[in-house]
Amino acid sequence: MEAEIASLQAAALAEIETVGDRSSLDAFKVKYLGKQGEITKLSEGMRHVAKEDRPRFGKALNELRQSVTSRVEEREQALASQADAEALSRVDISLPGIPAEQGALHPLTHLLDRAVRIFRRLGFAVAEGPDIEDEWHCFDALNTPPDHPARNEQDTFYLPDGRLLRTHTSTVQIRVMENQAPPVRIVAPGAAYRRDEVDATHLAQFTQMEGLYVDRNVSVADLKGTTEYFFRQLFGSETEVRFRPHFFPFTEPSYEIDIRAKSLGGKWMELAGCGMVDPAVFEAICQKRGDRAFDPDVVSGFAFGFGLDRLAMNLAQVPDIRMLVENDLRFLKQFSAL
Amino acid sequence: MNISLNWLREFVDWTGTPEELATLLTRTGLEVGNIATRGADFPKVVIAQILEATQHPNADRLSVCRVDDGSGHPRQIVCGAKNFKVGDKVPLALPGAVLPGDFKIKVGKLRGVESEGMLCSAKELSLAADADGLLILPADAPVGQPIATLFPPETAFEIEITPNRPDWLSHVGIAREVAAFTNQPLKWTRPAAPQTTEYAGRIGNLERCPFYTLQRITGVKVGPSPDWLRQRLESVGLRSINNVVDVTNFVMLEIGQPLHAFDAAKVNGDVQVRLAGEGEKFLALDGREYTLSADDLVIADSARSLALAGVMGGEESGVTETTTEILLESAIFQTSGVRRTGRRLDLHSDSSYRFERGIDPAGVLAASARATQLILELAGGTVAGSAEVSGTEPQAPSPVALRQGKVNAVLGLELTAEEIASALSGLGLTAKEVSEIATTWGIPSHRLDLTREVDLVEEVARVVGIDRIPSKVSANPAEPTKADASYDFQIRVRGRLAGLGLSEARTSTLVSPASVWSEAEAIKLKNPLGEDQSFLRSSLIPGLLAAVERNLRYGAASVALFEIGRTFHARGREESPTLAIALTGQSRASSWRDGAAKPFDWWNLKGIIAALIPVELEWKKADAQGDLALVSTVSANGKTLGLIGQLSPAAARKLDARESVLVAEIDLSALQSIPASPVYREIPKYPATTRDIAIVVPATLPYGEIEKTLLAVREPLLVDIEPFDVFSDATGAKLAADRKSVAISLTFRAPERTLNSDEVTASVSRLRDKLKADLGAEFRE
Structure with a gap:
């Protein structure tokens, strides 16, 4: 065995x-x-x-x-x-990958969102208002004289009922102050319209971003510091910011802001308008609200606004502003980077 | 407006460069555009005369010249030009001269012959873009003098002036600002007003014309203007016309008051300032006939209108070569009236530009006096009587009180009362009453813009300069708003759609009537730029389809676009945030692994919507609308979110689409209102059991009916129903042509235990019975 x-x-x-x-x-x-x-x-x-x-x-x-x-x-x-x-x-790792289809956000969205995030870091909230406005919000409340050329039918789109398409996002300043007592600290991105013939640098509809800060003791120093901070965050810490005295009906003193930055091609570029909210604007708001919440002897504020389209163009070196609304995928897909 | 540096220097000392002046002007609030330099300001380039010219011994094309440079010692110059003769005067660049392009002139030999300088062409001196040969100078040009004596250097600044500063619309006005910002005296005093007599009844509308003056000058001789006057006008881009007209323009550019000269011989009777007759015709200086309205102010005689007040003179009453007696007008016209007339007639002039913005009341008679003096000087003649004055010279602006504390509060500075006072005094304001807290300031007549305290604050800010103001940045949290929530939501939707492979489009809000599906529900513009932009979009889909078409025309194989934007509606909510999607072409590219490409279809779009909105969605077939042949609404929790649709093949072909074109439009507010509840739900502990069934039903029976029938059984263990194959055979070979086979995977699970085979089988059998009973389904085993 x-x-x-x-x-x-x-x-x-x-x-x-x-x-x-x-x-x-x-x-x-x-x-x-x-x-x-x-x-x-x-x-x-x-x-x-x-x-x-x-x-x-x-x-x-x-x-x-x-x-x-x-x-x-x-x-x-x-x-x-x-x-x-x-x-x-037997696995041939050298074969090409199967493409995972990746979409892209519009370059304006990228820029707008970067701008919003910078202002939120400073504690600004987002505000909005309608594209269809009345003359009061677009002009009267913003201290624009009754015979100001901007009100002209050659420059502004009107509706048959007398209302209009806002010519700037400054209307949102008015909308916000009507409904909210100080402090007010907002940015408002949105569309604005002017009756301009469309060409390589103009669109009849464009995108603006408006900012407003109203509180006790707000001064030109705050205006300067805030806008400088914003543009340096957006374009890099080396960015030069220049304020030129200017005139807007709704701010005084008023300035135009020029920027020079490597990311914008190293040339001075006129970028934004800003200033201290004109007391006449506060008075119009007080009258509308029926209170003295925005008494210009008690509160002060600054406002600024800038166009995003030309900025997006310059940042991305886009030669023609119309490319931003043509929606050619060969263009849009170039902006899919993280 | 153009400003000449030479002219400006008559009124203020300026020793810096034009660029430095531009910087200073920018600091004051003027926007400087182009800076144009003219003339030839080259040291060591002189006027020379050619004394002798001989052929160069070694070069056919060159001459050897002896020229007189005014030094008494003739120079030898080698020259390549042929257009001169002996005795001509030409520009000579001496050794040491530097010509444009950093071209340094030295003594040198040309083909063996010494040349002690260079004879110049107009191009070499930047006096012309091109030149053929030497610049031949006038015979009376002074030999030895710098070339600049013939071509005086001139710099013109193109300046943009903000509407609040009409006082800047003249050389004196700009000089005043330069003087204030450089602490220099202004070298100008206002000419004394002429003798005046009241002339009542001339002005028919005092609101539109508060102040009007006329000065009669007789015996003038109209002719060409002298060089200095011609040069002044040309330096700022104006054409010289004749001595009288040139004087009126000159004085306007010098001190800002527009003037007009009438030929007195062409004026019948009395000059009147009145409103035009409705429909009245007026032939203006520009040679065009205008039809006036009763809101247009005119200067008229007893017979007709002579001028459109403040805008333009008339063709028939202007000063010409034959004029011997003139009426010189200097007046103030209401800003808004001039603006209305200019706009209505689309007629704008240097004069209306100034009247629209506002006129220094103290300048009216001063300008009249200045122009009268110049006309007498240049055209002879005599003043006939006093200036006739109608209306009243408007008051200078009222004094304005300024609190020091206010200045510092607005600017964020701590300026002393002295610093503030010095800033304002420099601008010509005068302290009237001074207290601890505030000073009342007298406002100069030209500063019509200074009416409120804040206007003075701005003046201090300009003089002090923003560079002195510190930068302060602070972070104060604002209460989040509804707009914050919708902004964040929209950014998330954008990100998710991009992740699903769609690219973001932005199309115009203004669309053509063809892009509006129902004109009654859409909002129309009163004054569109064109028919193709005459409506506010009521849907994003037409804009996206236009983008689809454009991409297909460019040969895109796959188009997957989305847009988030506002749509506008005549009824209901006027502006709504909306999302739209458009898909066509390849959803999956061809590859070595998956074979041929697959086009987007209805179910891709459904899948994208489902991935975007991760809640139970209800789909309901809806009527075809417009170009959408297949339409389904999509809702969640009983609330409609929007629709998806497929373009009719005909509409798709119009876009050059070879595959189905799918679109969706979703109301973003409705989407945002779906409660997001990221709350933990228990993950199943026990395994599921899956059973597949295959049924044969009529080909036209929607799958949805099958699912509904299965759900109606209310099997408690049935947790999922998933179709995995749909088969039909049009030839009828494998399956009757009017039938289709649907294979469905049924998933069963109990939350608290493992299922046994028998109970699942029993459940499946009940489901099969129901399908058989309700739908007449047959089973393929």
Whole structure:
């Protein structure tokens, strides 16, 4: 019996060395370990073994089964890793990737959102107002004389009912102050319209961003600091900011802001208008509100506004402003960077 | 407006460069555009005369000249030009001269012959863009004198003047500002007013013309203006006409008061200032006939209108070569009236430009006196009587009180009372009453813009300069607004759509009538730029489709666009934030792995909307509208959000689309109002069981009906229904042509235990029975 076990073991262990694939291994398993397999058959011989010898034979048989099983497992693992390696070796990692379609935000959205985030860092909230406005919000409340050329039908779009398309986002200043007592600290991005013939640098509809800060003791120093901070955040800390005295009906003193920055091509660029809110604007608001919440002897404020389209053009070196509204995908997709 | 530096220097000393002056003017609030220099201001370039010219021994094209440079020692110059003769006077650049382009003149040899300088062309002296040969100077040009004596250097500044500062519309006005900002005296005093006599009844409308003066001058001889006058006018871009007209223009440019001279011989009877008759015709100096309205002010005689007051003179009453007697007008016309007339007739002049902005009342008679004196000087003649004065010279502006504290509060500075006073005095304001707190300032007559305290604050700010004001930046949190919430929401929607592969478009709010689906519901402009921009868009879809078309024409294989913008409606909410999507072409490009490209279809769009709005959506077929042949509304929680649609094939072909064109439009406010509840829901602990069924139903039966039927059974364990194959065969070979086979995967799960096979089987069997009973479904096993 022991001799049989030993010879079976020798035969099995010799044979497994010759097994080269999965199916021969399966056949081997059936041949030796299966229900009718050699080892099972040998185990059945236990019946004829003397009782006192049984533990010894049992043990030997067990060892036989274990050694074969363990070799089978080893072999199985070796075959599996061999198959895995072969499978991986067939993966051609040099083939091009399958494109994942990536959209893009409009360059104006990128710029506008950067601007909003900078002002939010300073604690400004976002405000909005309608595109369709009345003369009071667009002109009267902003201290624009009744015969001012801006009110002209040549320059401003009117509706048949006498209302108009706002010519600037400064209307939002008025909307906000009508509804909210000081302090007011807002930025308002939005569309504005002027009856300009469209060309490489003009659109009849453009995008502006307006800012307003009204509180006690707001001065030109705040105006200067805030706008300088904004433009340096937007264009880089090396950005030069220049304030030129100017005139707007709704601010006094008024300034135009010029910027010179590497990111804008290193040339002085007229970018924004700003100033201290004119007392006449506060008076118009007080009258409308029926209170003295914006008494110009108590509160003061600054306002600023700038166009985003030309800025986006200059930042991205876009040669023609009309490209911003043509929506050519070959253009838009250039702005998909993170 | 153009300002000449030479002219300006008559009234204020300026030793800096033109660029430095431009910087100073900018600091005062003037916007300086182009700076044009003319003339030839080159040291060591002199007027020379050619004494002798011989052929160069070694070069056919060159001559050797002996020229007189005024030094008494003739110079030898080699020259390549041929256009001169001996005796001509020409510009000579002496050794050491530097010509434009940093061209340094030295003594040198040309083909072996020494040349002690260079004879110049007009181009070499930047006097002309091109030149053929030497610049031949007038025979009387003084030899040896600098070339600048013939071509005096001149710098003209193009200046933009803000509407609040009419006092800047003259050389004296600008000089006044330069003097104030450089602490120099103004070298000008206002000419004394002439003798006047009251002339009553001349002005028919005192509101439109508060003050009118006429000076008669007889015996004038109209002729060309002298060089100095011609040069002054030309230096700022005006054409010389004749000595009388030139004087009126000159005085306007000098002190800002527009003047007009009438030919007295052409005036019949009395001069009147009155409103025009409605429909009255007027032939203006520009040769055009204008039809006037009863709101236009005219200067008229007993027969007809002679001039459009403050705007333009008449063709028939102007000064000509034959004029011998003139009436010189100097007046004030109401700003808004002149503006209305100018706008109505689209007629603008240097005169109306000034009257529209406001006139220094003290300048009216001064200008008359100055012009009279110049006319007498240049055209002879005598003053006939006193200036006839009608109306009253308007009062100088009222004094304005300024609190020192206010200045510092607005500017963020701590200026002393003395600093403030010095700033304002420099500008010609005079302190009237001084107290601890405030000073009352007298305002000079030319500063019509200074009427309020804040106007004086601004003056102090200008003089002190913004550079002196410190920069202060502070962060104070404002209460977030509704606009903040919608801004953030819209940015998230934009980001998600870009992540889904769509690119953001921005189209115009102003659209053509063809882009408006219902004119009754759309808002129209009263004064559009053109028919194609005459409506406010009521939908974003037409604009996006135009963008689709443009991209397809450029050969785009795939177009996936979205836009977030306002739409405008005549009914309901006037302005609504809206999202629109347009898709066509490849949704998936062809690749080595997936084979051929796949076009966008209805279900891609549905998938995008579902990914954008991660709540249970309800889709409902709706009627076709406009170009949309297939339409479905989409709602959530019973609230309609918008629609999706597919263009009719005909409409798609019009866009050059070869595949389906899909669009969606969603109301962003409705979308934003869907409650976002990021609250944890338990993740299933027990495994799900999936069973597939395949049914054959009529080809026209919508899948939605099948799903509805399955849901109607209310199987408590059924958690998901997913179709995974839809098959039909038009040939009828594999399946009757009017039938389709739909394979559906049913997922069952119980939250608290693992399901056993029998209960799932029982459930599936109930579902099958229902499909059979309600839809007549057959089963493919």
